[in-house]
Amino acid sequence: MGNDMNITIDDNQLTFEPGETILEVAQRNGIYIPTLCHLKGTTPTGACRICVVEVKGAGKLVESCAAPASSGMEIFTESAKVVKARKEIIRLMLASGNHNCAARNFEIEDWTDFQMKVMAEEGAEQLCPVWGDCKLQDLAYRYQVDTKDMPPAAGKYPMEKVNPFIVRDFSRCILCGRCVKACKEVQVNNAIDFGYRGSETKIVAGTDVPLKDSNCVFCGECVDVCPVGALVFKPALPVDRSRKVEKVRSTCAFCGVGCQISIHTEENRIVRIEGAGRDIPPNCGSLCVKGRFGYDFVGSDERLTTPLIKENGNFRNASWKEAFDLVAEKLTGIKDQFGPQALGVLTSARITNEENYIAQKFARAALKTNNIDHCARL
Amino acid sequence: MTNTISDIEKADTIIVMGSNTTENHPVLSSFVKRASLNGKTLIVIDPRKIVLTHHADKWLRLQPGSDIALINALMHVIIKEDLYDRDFVERRTENFEALAETVEKYSPGHVSKISGVDADDIIEAARLYAKAARGSILYCMGITQHITGTDNVKSLANLAMLCGNLGIEGGGVNPLRGQNNVQGACDMGGLPNVFTAYRKVDDDSARQSYENAWQVTDLPSKPGHPVTEMVDMAEKGTLKSLYVIGENPLVSDPDLNHAEKAFGNLDFLVVQDIFLTETAKTADVVLPAFCFAEKEGTFTNTERRVQRVRKAVEAPGYAKEDWKIICEVAGRMGYRMNYTDSREIFEEIAAVTPSYAGITWDRIEEEGIHWPCPTGDHPGTPILHTEQFTRGKGAFFAVEHASPAEMTNDEYPFILTTGRVLYHYHTGSMTMKTKGLNELAAECFVEISPGDAEQLDLQNDDMAKVTSRRGTITAKVQVSSMAVDGTIFIPFHFGKAAANRLTNAKLDPVAKIPELKICAIKVEKAAA
Numbered sequence: 001m002g003n004d005m006n007i008t009i010d011d012n013q014l015t016f017e018p019g020e021t022i023l024e025v026a027q028r029n030g031i032y033i034p035t036l037c038h039l040k041g042t043t044p045t046g047a048c049r050i051c052v053v054e055v056k057g058a059g060k061l062v063e064s065c066a067a068p069a070s071s072g073m074e075i076f077t078e079s080a081k082v083v084k085a086r087k088e089i090i091r092l093m094l095a096s097g098n099h100n101c102a103a104r105n106f107e108i109e110d111w112t113d114f115q116m117k118v119m120a121e122e123g124a125e126q127l128c129p130v131w132g133d134c135k136l137q138d139l140a141y142r143y144q145v146d147t148k149d150m151p152p153a154a155g156k157y158p159m160e161k162v163n164p165f166i167v168r169d170f171s172r173c174i175l176c177g178r179c180v181k182a183c184k185e186v187q188v189n190n191a192i193d194f195g196y197r198g199s200e201t202k203i204v205a206g207t208d209v210p211l212k213d214s215n216c217v218f219c220g221e222c223v224d225v226c227p228v229g230a231l232v233f234k235p236a237l238p239v240d241r242s243r244k245v246e247k248v249r250s251t252c253a254f255c256g257v258g259c260q261i262s263i264h265t266e267e268n269r270i271v272r273i274e275g276a277g278r279d280i281p282p283n284c285g286s287l288c289v290k291g292r293f294g295y296d297f298v299g300s301d302e303r304l305t306t307p308l309i310k311e312n313g314n315f316r317n318a319s320w321k322e323a324f325d326l327v328a329e330k331l332t333g334i335k336d337q338f339g340p341q342a343l344g345v346l347t348s349a350r351i352t353n354e355e356n357y358i359a360q361k362f363a364r365a366a367l368k369t370n371n372i373d374h375c376a377r378l
Numbered sequence: 379m380t381n382t383i384s385d386i387e388k389a390d391t392i393i394v395m396g397s398n399t400t401e402n403h404p405v406l407s408s409f410v411k412r413a414s415l416n417g418k419t420l421i422v423i424d425p426r427k428i429v430l431t432h433h434a435d436k437w438l439r440l441q442p443g444s445d446i447a448l449i450n451a452l453m454h455v456i457i458k459e460d461l462y463d464r465d466f467v468e469r470r471t472e473n474f475e476a477l478a479e480t481v482e483k484y485s486p487g488h489v490s491k492i493s494g495v496d497a498d499d500i501i502e503a504a505r506l507y508a509k510a511a512r513g514s515i516l517y518c519m520g521i522t523q524h525i526t527g528t529d530n531v532k533s534l535a536n537l538a539m540l541c542g543n544l545g546i547e548g549g550g551v552n553p554l555r556g557q558n559n560v561q562g563a564c565d566m567g568g569l570p571n572v573f574t575a576y577r578k579v580d581d582d583s584a585r586q587s588y589e590n591a592w593q594v595t596d597l598p599s600k601p602g603h604p605v606t607e608m609v610d611m612a613e614k615g616t617l618k619s620l621y622v623i624g625e626n627p628l629v630s631d632p633d634l635n636h637a638e639k640a641f642g643n644l645d646f647l648v649v650q651d652i653f654l655t656e657t658a659k660t661a662d663v664v665l666p667a668f669c670f671a672e673k674e675g676t677f678t679n680t681e682r683r684v685q686r687v688r689k690a691v692e693a694p695g696y697a698k699e700d701w702k703i704i705c706e707v708a709g710r711m712g713y714r715m716n717y718t719d720s721r722e723i724f725e726e727i728a729a730v731t732p733s734y735a736g737i738t739w740d741r742i743e744e745e746g747i748h749w750p751c752p753t754g755d756h757p758g759t760p761i762l763h764t765e766q767f768t769r770g771k772g773a774f775f776a777v778e779h780a781s782p783a784e785m786t787n788d789e790y791p792f793i794l795t796t797g798r799v800l801y802h803y804h805t806g807s808m809t810m811k812t813k814g815l816n817e818l819a820a821e822c823f824v825e826i827s828p829g830d831a832e833q834l835d836l837q838n839d840d841m842a843k844v845t846s847r848r849g850t851i852t853a854k855v856q857v858s859s860m861a862v863d864g865t866i867f868i869p870f871h872f873g874k875a876a877a878n879r880l881t882n883a884k885l886d887p888v889a890k891i892p893e894l895k896i897c898a899i900k901v902e903k904a905a906a
Contacts (some may be wrong), residue, residue, distance in 0.1 A: 068586030149602055164713070164814025188411030188433070217800055219404065219820070235814070248690040251677045253670040254803050256555030257383065258679025258746070259404045262586075263671060263690040270671060270691060281745065282383040282681060288404035290803055290815070295812035297669070298691065302668035305695020315664065318704075320696065327663055330646045331687030334618045340598065344608045344617050348700075349560035351667075352675030352687055354723040355700040356559070356566035357574065357637070358715065359623060362704045363602075364593045366713035369676040370579050370602030376560050376567045377606070377891035378630045 007073040022064035022075060023051055033077050034086065034139055036227050037157045042185040043230055048176045050139065054079045059083055066178035083143065084282040093136060098152045098171035099228075102126045109244065128229040135227035136174060143331050149330060157202055163212040165234050165293050175201055178287035191216040203230075220287040224274065228291060233272065234335075235293060243267065249276050250289040251351065259283035259291050270295045308317035315352050335367065344371035380762040381490035382515065382681045382748070388516070388548030388660030390669070391510035393503075394604035395423040395534065396445070399430055401520075401800040403554050405678075410516070411799040413699070419510065421503050423448065424520060425795060426825075426867060427860045436503055439862060440792050442896045443782035444493035446526060449533040450779065451489035452560045453481045453540055455504035461510065463542030470766070471539050471778035473774040481777035510542050512548030519556065519557020523894040525783045526887040528671075532775040539772045545764040557804065558670070562678035564735070565749070566727070570602035574731040591730045594713070604884065604890040605631075621648045623700060626655040629873045632892040633883040635849050652705060653807045656873050666697040669873065673699050674721045676742070678749070679762075684737050685746035728868060782896040783884035786864075790846065790898035793865045794880055809871075822853040822875035824868055824901065827861040832899055841904035844868065846897050849879030852904045866901060870894075 005015050008021075009031055016025045021044070026033050032189045037048040044066040046245075052061035054073035061082060076082065093099075096347075131137065140147075155171025174192075180203060191214050195204030202266060203215035223231040243266045251261040252273075260276035274294055275285035296301075307323035308315040334342050345360035345367070356374075363372040386392065386409040399407035414420040414433045422434040431437040440448050440665045459477055467474050486497035493500075507513045515538055535551050543549035555561050560873050567573040577584035578601075585597050603611060610630065611617035620641075629636040641647065641660055649661040652669045672693040678684045694844075699725060705715040717723050721739050728734050733750040736758075741747060747758035763772075786793060801819035802809045809815050824842045826834075836842055840855045840865065844866070853868065853875040861867060868877040882897040 071576045106762060116742065136882075164817045165641075184411070185415065187408045188415055189532070192522055204721040212818070217400070217404065235417075247691075248688050249686075250671070250688045251558070251679075251685045253558045253677075253808070255403050256557055256560055256680035257403050258406055258677060258683060258685050260685065265690050268691050282679065282683065283405045286405050286408060289801060289818075290809060291405070293807050294812045294815055295661070295671070296801070296813070297652075297808040298654075298671045302811065303669075303694045303697070304652060304654060304664060305697060306666060307696070308654075308661075308664040310662050316664075318590070320698070323663055323665060324706045327648055327665075327707050330662075331619060331621070331707070332711055334645060338618050339603075342616065342618040344611075344620045346605055346608075346620060346622045346625050346627065347563060348625045349557035349563045350670070351563075351700050352559065352670075352673065352720065353566050353678060353727065354675045354720040355564040355623075355704075355729050356563045356568045358701040358704050359725060360567040361575070361592060361715065362708050362713075364573075364579075364588075364597055365592050366708040366711050366715075368596065368598050370570050370598050370600065371608060372568060372602060373608065374516075374560070374563045375557075375568050375625050375627070375630055376564055376569075377604070377889065378632075378892070 004071040005074060006071065007069050009075045010077055010257050017067040020069050022053060022062070022067050022069050022073070025069050026064065026077065033064050033079060034138075035065060036135055036143075036174065037178055038180050039181045039186070039225055042181040045177050045181070048089070048174070050086055052082060052085055053077050054082050080161070084140070086190070087143050087145050088138070090139050090143055091147060093174045094140060094147045095150050096153060097134065097157055097173065098151045098169075099128065101131045103135065110354045127196050129232050130229040151367065156200070156366040160210055161234070162210050163218070165218045165289070167232045167234050168211070168212060168229050169232065170202060171237070173229055176205070176227060177233060178227060179203060179224045182225045187219050189215055189217055189219065192222065219287065220292045221286055224285070228371060235272075247272065254288075254290045254294065257282060259287055261287065261291060263314065269299055302377060331367065340367055340369040341371065343369050345369075347372060347374045349374050349376060379550060379554070379681045380544060381547070381551035381552055382861045384516055384759045385548055385550065385761070386410055386516070387416070387418075388414065389418060389420040389510070389512045389514035390548065391421065391507050391513045392666055393423065393507055393513070394430060395515065395517045396522075397516055397518035397554055398424070398426070398428045398520075398797055399516065399518070399554065401426065402556060402798050402868055404800065406554060409807065410592045413533045419506050421506060425862060425865050427862065435660045436499065436506065438495045438499055438503055441492070442795055443524060443526075443866060444489075445521060445530045446533050446777050447489045447492040448483060448495060449491075449537055450481045450484035450498045450777070452504040452507065453477070453537055454484045455486060456508045456540060457481065457503050459505070466542030467540065471772040471774060473776070476776040477540075477774035480526050480778065494619075498788040502683060505699040507537070507824070512546060513538070513543040514550055515543070515553060516552045516553060518554045520895060521662040521887070522553075522891055524896065525884050525886050525893045526780050527891045528755060529775075529777040529780075533777050534776070535772075536774050539596075539774065544772070547761065550761070553680070554793040559677040561680060561682060562676070564685075565678055565731070571606050574727060575733045575898045579903060588730065606885055606890050607891055608638050609640045612644050613818050615643060615848070617750045619643065619648075620644055620662070621645040621650070622661075623650045623659060626657045626807055627804040628657040629655075629876055629878065630870065631883075631892055632878055632881040633848050634878045636883060650700060651807075652697070655805065655807050666695065667703065667704050668693045668697055672697075673720070676724060676739075679746070682748045683736035683746040684734065684742055686739065686742055691898065736790055783893050783897065784847070784882050784898045786898045790900050792879075792899050792901055794844070794846065794897050794899040795865060795867050796870045796877045796881060797867065798871065799869045802869070804871065805873065806871040822851070822872035822877070824853050824866060824870060825856050825858045825861050826859055826866055826901070826902065827863045828859070830861070830901075831855065831857045831868070834903065836901075841906075843902045844880060844899055844900075845849055846880040846882075846899045848882070851875045851877065866899065
């Protein structure tokens with residue numbers, strides 16, 4: 001049996017597991033096959049065909065994301081036939097919508113000039129907001145697809161912005177269906193699907209209503225997986241690429257699931273939060289609306305910035321020394337007069353383990369009371 | 379949770395009871411929904427027709443407060459039909475006879491009258507859970523926030539043990555913790571009766587070991603009072619001072635009118651927080667703290683996984699880290715607590731906490747570890763009780779149904795149940811700073827069934843006046859297919875129309891948890 005589980009990809013002798021697709025074998029062995037519609041962990045659709053490969057003896061090119069590996073296959077991932085097909089797929093995608101990132105205008109091989117030109121156009125209003133972070137743009141460049149003479153197609157459907165978090169620009173949608181997979185098979189919210197037919201096809205929410213009137217719960221999974229600029233996070237706009245973005249891995253501060261997050265900051269301000277990675281438990285890249293968008297409190301103007309002491313019913317700003325002295329004096333006074341049982345501490349389910357540990361140590365060792373609790377029950 | 383989050387998808391049958399998972403634990407709910415999508419059986423037991431019911435094979439709509447009766451009925455069927463795991467019961471448990479004797483009385487026909495669940499549905503659900511090779515139970519505050527909360531949890535543990543669903547992949551009794559570090563706050567001894575790792579304060583040897591570690595004498599041996607009792611003590615004048623860290627009890631506590639009176643009676647209130655919350659406004663001193671994005675440390679999630687929190691931005695103004703503030707106060711009171719950074723504190727935690735002993739910040743740099751992790755080479759414990767229970771054999775507790783503290787009557791004919799909505803978190807001090815979240819969930823509402831709305835002549839967006847024996851609030855009507863006749867839901871997030879002015883502060887005698895899920899109310903159209 002063992003000998004039968006062999007295939008060849010680009011002259012590499014490889015083994016495969018039962019049920020593995022050609023794409024999975026290639027990815028496991030570090031062989032690059034481009035993908036657009038493929039979304040790990042969901043059922044393959046073969047919608048975009050960019051992952052086609054040549055299988056010796058097969059008449060047509062084969063979609064590697066859907067085709068299972070079988071014994072003795074000889075596969076070519078970048079043959080002339082494959083490259084020609086991919087170029088055509090990319091050309092058609094670029095022609096199908098408003099892909100105005102200047103991919104269409106670059107001179108073959110002249111990547112630096114291309115970059116300079118786009119940077120100069122940064123302020124241009126219609127420039128796609130995901131420029132530089134777009135799989136279609138990457139592929140257009142990789143396969144040197146020249147669409148200089150092809151005018152950007154106008155969108156059939158108007159842009160949707162009537163919700164606080166997600167912009168849907170249908171003119172940039174390539175109908176790969178990744179967002180639908182994310183919504184129906186990853187988060188299972190069943191808010192969006194393919195609607196209409198043929199050249200009228202559109203990703204619709206419910207009966208083609210705005211997201212805010214559909215089952216959408218704004219988890220943002222669809223935006224996260226969109227390979228192009230069709231779905232964009234609204235709070236992250238406008239993007240200023242000249243600023244340096246720092247990324248810090250951390251743990252979400254809302255419910256007890258403990259989602260692993262990547263906090264993106266610019267000049268001491270949180271500009272975006274993403275799932276830390278598809279392979280990182282417990283959330284495997286997914287987030288909810290609070291975790292993804294609920295970070296404005298961090299930089300809020302309403303944050304407390306200085307100790308406050310109440311005098312005659314009103315707060316006044318105080319120094320830390322004053323505040324510490326007052327708290328210590330009052331607590332000591334009450335402890336001496338009424339005993340430690342007259343003191344209580346409510347620690348917090350929001351602060352860290354280290355801080356909770358310090359709070360209970362303070363209550364027990366300094367105040368000498370076990371009157372310490374938090375809102376676990378509320 | 380006895381098991382992990384990823385384990386949920388390995389179960390063959392999942393029971394979700396008293397958890398509105400899609401709104402309270404959205405990411406975890408996707409594991410449940412995917413399991414259902416992939417052909418696993420999902421049973422939802424809840425008084426509201428929550429979103430998860432649309433993904434479920436069965437929805438058992440139980441009358442609020444009939445949890446024990448219903449679980450006993452499930453076990454009645456499982457024992458009667460001989461569907462229980464005899465081998466597990468024999469090897470791993472004790473007191474089965476007492477359980478069998480008690481649940482004998484809870485026939486599906488009898489319980490149908492208490493719970494409102496059809497007898498055939500009880501039988502079918504019992505079979506679906508018992509016949510599954512791996513059955514997982516998920517629960518939340520819908521189970522615990524009752525005067526019978528402890529017994530409700532024991533009942534679920536009975537059910538899981540009866541079917542041999544503990545200590546296995548895809549099984550378990552899995553409480554979903556509602557706040558980022560509520561698990562950690564408990565693990566760290568932020569409770570009146572235990573030190574870290576749940577070592578009891580009245581255990582002489584435990585106390586001795588902390589006295590040695592902390593270089594202190596006379597640690598108090600008498601368990602302290604939980605928050606719910608501290609509020610009563612403040613009202614009576616026996617508690618003179620409270621030091622509140624990062625909590626907003628004047629929105630989250632039950633029976634707020636009473637809680638406000640009690641807080642007002644304190645001689646000295648300190649609030650350490652990131653915002654001037656409703657509670658902070660009543661304080662004598664307010665101390666500004668860091669938020670999660672400004673500090674280094676760890677949180678422990680609902681699956682007991684200890685994970686890193688890292689600094690991403692600088693804190694505003696003169697705010698300080700919570701631990702530094704506390705250490706400063708302690709020092710001025712004559713007890714020195716000096717640390718260079720929170721990593722040093724974690725090292726002390728590991729030294730005095732057997733379940734955290736093998737965890738270091740280096741080990742959890744990339745991926746968190748599930749406690750118990752007793753040694754540096756221990757991989758952590760994703761699944762609890764695989765060989766034996768903490769006490770050895772698992773004990774069945776025969777539990778009887780008991781009525782809620784407050785029943786409906788002619789004057790207060792509706793049951794009020796409270797909870798959260800997707801777009802806000804607890805008292806909203808954090809989420810209500812994001813404009814978009816406020817846009818999607820702007821204000822409090824009274825969720826009412828179409829039938830009840832018609833009877834009361836209420837329509838969407840009317841203002842309803844809701845009154846319990848303790849207070850009154852006014853909020854917008856939301857006629858919803860999620861509501862079932864007779865039961866009203868109001869979220870507790872909103873300070874301006876605080877649902878907790880209505881709720882009942884009656885406590886579970888063991889866990890001291892208030893019965894936030896049931897009180898009797900009347901609903902009227904508010905004068906325009």
